[in-house]
Amino acid sequence: MNKYAIVKDGVVINVIEYEEQPSTPPPGFEAGHVAIQTDKVSTGWHYANGTFTDPNPPVVVEMPAPMSLTNMILANPTELAKLKQALGIL
Numbered sequence: 001m002n003k004y005a006i007v008k009d010g011v012v013i014n015v016i017e018y019e020e021q022p023s024t025p026p027p028g029f030e031a032g033h034v035a036i037q038t039d040k041v042s043t044g045w046h047y048a049n050g051t052f053t054d055p056n057p058p059v060v061v062e063m064p065a066p067m068s069l070t071n072m073i074l075a076n077p078t079e080l081a082k083l084k085q086a087l088g089i090l
Contacts, residue, residue, distance in 0.1 A: 001017040001018065002018060002019070002037050003015055003017055003038060004036060005036050005047065006033050006035055007033065007034045007036055008032055008033045009032075010046055010048055012042065012044060012047060014043060015043065016035070042054075
């Protein structure tokens with residue numbers, strides 16, 4: 001089975017599976033719909049000039065590298081004092 005995006009006016013309105021590319025609109029769809037083979041699109045994606053585009057791409061958030069436990073304790077005087085007290089170092 002192959003996946004096909006059903007596109008109308010440049011927007012994916014459905015994704016269906018067929019053995020081969022349909023040459024006429026699938027049942028329930030009117031003329032003006034186009035079936036384009038694809039594997040990685042969803043309803044609502046845009047199609048123009050042979051390319052699908054996600055209108056809501058994932059947001060990549062840069063995260064700082066986590067600090068080691070030692071560095072976290074040393075960076076916080078209160079935590080360092082608690083550790084010294086727990087170890088009996090005063």
